[in-house]
Amino acid sequence: MSCWYKDYDALGGIVISSRIRLARNLSNMPFPRRMDAQMLRTLKERVKVAVDKMQDKVMLKFIEMNDIPENEIKAMVERHVISPDFANSCRDRAIALSNDENISIMIGEEDHIRIQVISAGNSLDKAYEIADMIDVALNESLGFAFDSKLGYLTECPTNIGTGLRASLMLHLPVCESRGEINMISDAASKIGLTVRGMYGEGSKASASFYQISNQITLGISEKNAIENLKVIAQQIVEREKSARADIDKLNLMDTVFRSLGALKYARIMSSDEFTKHISMIKLGVDEGIIENNNIKPVELLISAQPYMLMKNHIAITPLERDEARATMIRGLL
Amino acid sequence: MLCQKCGQNMATTHIKTVIGGKVTEQNLCGYCAAKKGYTGFADGSISGLLSSMLGQVMKSDNGVFEQACSCCGSTFADIAETGKVGCAECYKTFETELLPYLKRIHGSINHTGKTPGSTELVVTEFIDKVSHLKRKLANLVAEEKYEEAAKIRDEIKELEGDK
Numbered sequence: 387m388s389c390w391y392k393d394y395d396a397l398g399g400i401v402i403s404s405r406i407r408l409a410r411n412l413s414n415m416p417f418p419r420r421m422d423a424q425m426l427r428t429l430k431e432r433v434k435v436a437v438d439k440m441q442d443k444v445m446l447k448f449i450e451m452n453d454i455p456e457n458e459i460k461a462m463v464e465r466h467v468i469s470p471d472f473a474n475s476c477r478d479r480a481i482a483l484s485n486d487e488n489i490s491i492m493i494g495e496e497d498h499i500r501i502q503v504i505s506a507g508n509s510l511d512k513a514y515e516i517a518d519m520i521d522v523a524l525n526e527s528l529g530f531a532f533d534s535k536l537g538y539l540t541e542c543p544t545n546i547g548t549g550l551r552a553s554l555m556l557h558l559p560v561c562e563s564r565g566e567i568n569m570i571s572d573a574a575s576k577i578g579l580t581v582r583g584m585y586g587e588g589s590k591a592s593a594s595f596y597q598i599s600n601q602i603t604l605g606i607s608e609k610n611a612i613e614n615l616k617v618i619a620q621q622i623v624e625r626e627k628s629a630r631a632d633i634d635k636l637n638l639m640d641t642v643f644r645s646l647g648a649l650k651y652a653r654i655m656s657s658d659e660f661t662k663h664i665s666m667i668k669l670g671v672d673e674g675i676i677e678n679n680n681i682k683p684v685e686l687l688i689s690a691q692p693y694m695l696m697k698n699h700i701a702i703t704p705l706e707r708d709e710a711r712a713t714m715i716r717g718l719l
Numbered sequence: 720m721l722c723q724k725c726g727q728n729m730a731t732t733h734i735k736t737v738i739g740g741k742v743t744e745q746n747l748c749g750y751c752a753a754k755k756g757y758t759g760f761a762d763g764s765i766s767g768l769l770s771s772m773l774g775q776v777m778k779s780d781n782g783v784f785e786q787a788c789s790c791c792g793s794t795f796a797d798i799a800e801t802g803k804v805g806c807a808e809c810y811k812t813f814e815t816e817l818l819p820y821l822k823r824i825h826g827s828i829n830h831t832g833k834t835p836g837s838t839e840l841v842v843t844e845f846i847d848k849v850s851h852l853k854r855k856l857a858n859l860v861a862e863e864k865y866e867e868a869a870k871i872r873d874e875i876k877e878l879e880g881d882k
Binding site for chain 2: 411413414415416417419420460463464470473474496518522525526529530531532533534535536537538539540541542543544546547548550578583585592602603604605606607608657658692704
């Protein structure tokens with residue numbers, strides 16, 4: 387399977403990707419924040435054994451985070467493989483990662499274990515099925531901390547219960563331009579959902595990409611939390627669709643092709659300018675205005691993030707980076 | 720997007736300031752946001768908010784929370800300060816203090832999701848039903864309503880037999 391942002395068939399819509407995260411902890415061990423170096427080593431060893439044991443179900447590569455260069459760790463955040471908190475932590479951490487990077491198990495994040503499954507398009511059920519299978523397999527070896535009344539016990543009380551965070555990433559350029567995001571966000575919060583930027587907690591929307599996820603984890607089953615999210619996301623998708631139908635076609639075409647022109651010919655492209663244009667390109671492709679099948683907006687968006695660029699091009703200063711971005715985009719368009 | 724201040728870390732905190740109608744926006748990493756004094760939400764999570772909620776208990780019940788968790792050594796003061804719990808055992812040690820906050824955050828203190836090792840929601844429902852009946856039984860016995868209690872006891876036996 388290809389990694390989520392290259393799964394082109396599934397990326398052509400308002401729902402960009404689906405993500406499931408399960409927070410799990412081992413019993414009789416402090417949570418990572420209160421662990422010393424020896425405890426963290428023990429944790430990593432125990433999880434490594436458990437990961438090795440389930441290789442017949444899912445093949446994951448075990449990697450020490452200290453062996454990964456700093457810039458690659460930041461690029462992993464940009465690809466949504468790991469959380470920003472996990473990347474910025476100075477603890478001794480490890481990750482078990484599938485070849486396509488769609489499955490990751492972060493060890494030593496806020497909780498002992500964070501299982502993450504990400505997949506392209508509207509595919510929460512599929513992602514949950516995989517995360518659930520891994521959860522069951524790991525529990526056989528590790529025995530997760532669980533209380534019959536409070537569910538899975540987590541470091542942050544906001545995750546206790548199911549430990550589940552299900553998210554859908556939506557592309558909402560027209561709702562955004564109409565100033566409707568705050569209203570959507572308010573409505574979502576009333577039913578236990580939250581709307582955030584592209585990189586989760588505290589981040590700003592980039593290229594009109596918004597993540598909507600469940601906030602409540604106690605007193606609601608995994609299935610119900612996922613169903614609620616799907617129903618509300620569908621309503622937001624319908625709203626975006628009807629808003630798109632109202633736009634004047636000539637104006638939309640003009641904006642889309644201006645963005646395409648800028649990306650095709652610019653020599654210096656800042657991150658902010660790029661995200662504005664790429665959002666328009668995605669809209670143009672989805673609405674059939676751009677008919678070139680070789681344009682992959684989501685892959686472009688991820689590949690043009692600062693550390694992804696630095697990974698593939700020698701670009702040190704911000705100006706060099708903006709030049710490298712423009713060169714890369716021109717090459718791909 | 721990179722932090723506008725240090726240009727090194729990923730910007731995770733978006734700060735919008737409105738002063739006299741003039742709007743300024745900044746995108747900072749957690750570290751630079753904290754340095755600028757945006758401590759409440761500086762780590763980009765609601766733990767800052769949670770910590771202030773728990774801190775209210777500390778202020779109102781000064782001196783009550785000297786007990787330390789036997790597994791990780793955390794005191795309630797530690798939990799209140801960070802908004803984070805020290806280990807799984809803390810939830811038992813500080814149950815009385817934490818339950819009202821869990822209720823406030825989630826609106827419930829009863830897990831209804833899966834149980835370890837099982838994907839079957841039926842198992843959870845079964846446990847919920849049995850534990851509910853057991854609580855009911857204990858109440859009936861305490862109230863000396865033995866006839867009703869016997870019925871509940873049989874119901875529990877039947878359910879556990881089915882397991």
